[in-house]
Amino acid sequence: MSQKPTLFTSLSPALLHLYDLQNAVVVIIDVFRATSTIASALYNGARYIIPVDAVSKAIEISKKTGGIAAGERDGKLADGLSHGNSPLEYKRAFIENKVLVLTTTNGTRLLQMALDQGADTIITGSFPNLSSVCSYLLQQNKNVVLACAGWKDKFNLEDTLFAGAVISRVQEHFSIHCDSSLMAAYTYNCNKADLLGFAKNFTHYHRLVDRFGYIDDIAFCLQEDRADVLPLYREGRLVNGKNT
Amino acid sequence: MSQKPTLFTSLSPALLHLYDLQNAVVVIIDVFRATSTIASALYNGARYIIPVDAVSKAIEISKKTGGIAAGERDGKLADGLSHGNSPLEYKRAFIENKVLVLTTTNGTRLLQMALDQGADTIITGSFPNLSSVCSYLLQQNKNVVLACAGWKDKFNLEDTLFAGAVISRVQEHFSIHCDSSLMAAYTYNCNKADLLGFAKNFTHYHRLVDRFGYIDDIAFCLQEDRADVLPLYREGRLVNGKNT
Numbered sequence: 273m274s275q276k277p278t279l280f281t282s283l284s285p286a287l288l289h290l291y292d293l294q295n296a297v298v299v300i301i302d303v304f305r306a307t308s309t310i311a312s313a314l315y316n317g318a319r320y321i322i323p324v325d326a327v328s329k330a331i332e333i334s335k336k337t338g339g340i341a342a343g344e345r346d347g348k349l350a351d352g353l354s355h356g357n358s359p360l361e362y363k364r365a366f367i368e369n370k371v372l373v374l375t376t377t378n379g380t381r382l383l384q385m386a387l388d389q390g391a392d393t394i395i396t397g398s399f400p401n402l403s404s405v406c407s408y409l410l411q412q413n414k415n416v417v418l419a420c421a422g423w424k425d426k427f428n429l430e431d432t433l434f435a436g437a438v439i440s441r442v443q444e445h446f447s448i449h450c451d452s453s454l455m456a457a458y459t460y461n462c463n464k465a466d467l468l469g470f471a472k473n474f475t476h477y478h479r480l481v482d483r484f485g486y487i488d489d490i491a492f493c494l495q496e497d498r499a500d501v502l503p504l505y506r507e508g509r510l511v512n513g514k515n516t
Numbered sequence: 517m518s519q520k521p522t523l524f525t526s527l528s529p530a531l532l533h534l535y536d537l538q539n540a541v542v543v544i545i546d547v548f549r550a551t552s553t554i555a556s557a558l559y560n561g562a563r564y565i566i567p568v569d570a571v572s573k574a575i576e577i578s579k580k581t582g583g584i585a586a587g588e589r590d591g592k593l594a595d596g597l598s599h600g601n602s603p604l605e606y607k608r609a610f611i612e613n614k615v616l617v618l619t620t621t622n623g624t625r626l627l628q629m630a631l632d633q634g635a636d637t638i639i640t641g642s643f644p645n646l647s648s649v650c651s652y653l654l655q656q657n658k659n660v661v662l663a664c665a666g667w668k669d670k671f672n673l674e675d676t677l678f679a680g681a682v683i684s685r686v687q688e689h690f691s692i693h694c695d696s697s698l699m700a701a702y703t704y705n706c707n708k709a710d711l712l713g714f715a716k717n718f719t720h721y722h723r724l725v726d727r728f729g730y731i732d733d734i735a736f737c738l739q740e741d742r743a744d745v746l747p748l749y750r751e752g753r754l755v756n757g758k759n760t
């Protein structure tokens with residue numbers, strides 16, 4: 273019998289209930305762009321991030337805390353928010369020592385779902401903080417659920433690619449009997465030499481680039497270790513676990 | 517504006533509600549083994565197949581109709597059923613002119629879900645009847661939802677591969693903005709030269725081969741056009757649409 277912890281990949285929030293989140297590390301993955309933005313803001317010195325699942329809640333909490341109400345709905349800045357969901361918006365000169373209150377269509381909603389389903393350890397993952405995520409998973413030696421945010425419960429390839437990147441680096445240390453993980457690792461390994469080229473076919477790429485022109489965002493979101501922090505959820509806040 | 521009909525792939529029964537099944541052709545896909553068994557039985561002359569979602573219902577209907585109560589739960593013959601879910605069980609000498617009442621863990625349940633969600637045109641697809649499925653989709657010129665049965669709502673690779681095989685053959689004729697379809701076609705195209713070799717990594721391969729020794733079943737289920745019929749759902753029955 274293998275004593276290795278298990279690793280599963282949930283390809284959509286609508287599949288998350290199939291996995292046991294208790295006593296596991298849950299990695300929330302929303303590559304375009306919530307979890308890339310979270311990594312970027314913490315890397316550039318944000319004190320912490322308050323992820324919330326509703327625009328109204330983001331506005332209310334930002335008023336109470338003095339934090340920046342930020343995020344999007346359907347890829348656009350939502351009414352009442354002062355900043356968007358671009359990792360490039362949160363440069364050090366702007367975000368250092370500030371609090372970000374973030375709400376997004378998929379990523380922050382999924383984080384709330386994981387909490388509701390009893391997750392006790394939650395981190396967020398994206399290519400800009402890939403190495404920190406992998407180091408943390410190896411160090412914890414607990415079961416892992418890689419939770420892809422998708423788009424409105426639909427499967428997407430960018431989150432799957434990130435799950436595959438994690439799996440390709442940690443798979444020796446886990447017991448993996450999960451076709452989602454197999455597919456994710458396979459797809460990543462076949463395309464890792466040119467993630468941006470592969471991404472040009474993705475539905476969300478077309479949504480973000482053709483409609484809104486966010487090509488620089490996309491390029492940032494697919495680069496490894498540009499903002500290598502460990503966003504760790506603690507008592508309502510995402511803090512940089514590397515500092516704790 | 518393109519006037520092509522749309523094509524989407526649903527990777528799990530738990531994602532089926534995200535797609536509009538009305539005025540579309542829904543292709544039920546359960547490669548290991550329900551839809552391969554359905555193709556095999558019709559090819560070998562079964563009069564029709566009654567797909568049902570519960571073992572008790574299969575037994576009851578077989579008593580009323582004189583049909584063969586067949587199927588599985590968790591890969592094994594369920595109590596009260598006289599035959600299993602192997603495509604190789606339904607040779608002509610046995611099944612010709614008979615009625616099969618079939619219930620399986622995933623495939624027949626998904627067909628019932630599609631009916632409940634308002635699907636008006638349902639066919640079943642598997643590698644043994646790949647060409648007939650593709651011809652029918654091209655001939656109908658309607659929207660298409662490729663509905664993978666998965667395993668207890670989890671994603672699986674064999675159903676995804678079949679979706680990819682269909683997409684690779686019909687994609688010029690459809691408008692496809694769906695990462696699931698993109699991934700399915702990509703995975704199929706990369707592995708079509710050796711589907712059986714690729715399948716040796718799959719969760720369900722291990723379940724069927726390591727536990728039950730169904731290697732011949734698996735090999736049959738991955739061969740194209742060995743039982744090239746068109747199982748078409750009409751008034752509670754799957755009939756060979758090529759005969760109608």
